Amino acid sequence: MNEIVKDPQKIERILNASLDRFASQRYQRTKVDEIASDANVSKGIVFRYFKNKANLYLETLKYSLENFNGKVDYSIWLDAKDMSEMIVQATAYKIKLQLKYPREFKLLLDAYANANDFSNKFNAKVQQVYEKNSQTPTDLLLPVLKRMNLREDVQIDDALRMINGVMLQIAEESKTFIHEHPHGSLKDMKEIIAHAKTYIGIFERGIQK
Structure with missing residues (x-):
């Protein structure tokens, strides 16, 4: 053919x-x-x-991710001295990006937050596009972790898994917010940002007195 x-x-x-x-x-x-x-x-x-x-x-979706990734300055994430700083810097930067590229942000957020719009099979394909055309959490977190003064008994891989768990929680809260506030913006997500800082703070300090 x-x-x-x-x-x-x-x-x-x-x-x-x-x-x-x-x-x-x-x-x-x-x-x-x-x-x-x-x-x-x-x-x-x-x-x-x-x-x-x-x-x-x-x-x-692939077109948007390729265009978007070509404009994103990942040093905002990679140059942070610790996780708390990364959360604050990345959030402020995302707000600027959202204002500058509203169409791309809206499509990407909707594709992530409104999985119920798709069948399970099609949603799996959407996630594959994300995975192939996006920076992974490990790519962004690992350089910051390596600069932190970790305890000798803490393994990097274990810390990554724990932070990924925190990031999944933040992502679920963001997903719920976007679904309930389809016309909201990252500026409206102050409570989620505060939660993120709290979760990361607990991770960095531990839970014992």
Whole structure:
């Protein structure tokens, strides 16, 4: 079967239009007809290039992550002297990014927070796109951990697993907030940020007097 020749300009217009639609309307409410109209192409071209709506969503998510990652300064995370500083710096930086790139942030947050919009099989594909196109928690946490003055009996791998547990808790709280406040922003998440600092503080100091 001959490979379909794709026009790069049309691909860019389709992905840009789908980013607008998926970010503003989420997956279930978005129609391919609207994306085609916004991109000034036929609906047939969209299906010829991307096969179906689900694959178009995955490609749009990948497109957003690639664009976003190309603009993110990960030194904000990597240069922090400890976990508490990393949480504060990263949160302030995320707010700036959200204001500068609202479409990308909205799509990425919705894809993460609204897994119920997808079947289990499709949600697994969404997570695969995230994993292949995002920095892992270990990539961001390990340099900071190595600079900290850890006790001699503490192993880096054990500390990483514990911090990942804390990060999962923060992620679940963020996910719940986003689901309950679809028009909220990171500025509205002060309580979650405070929780994050508390959790990391307990991790750093321990729970005994």
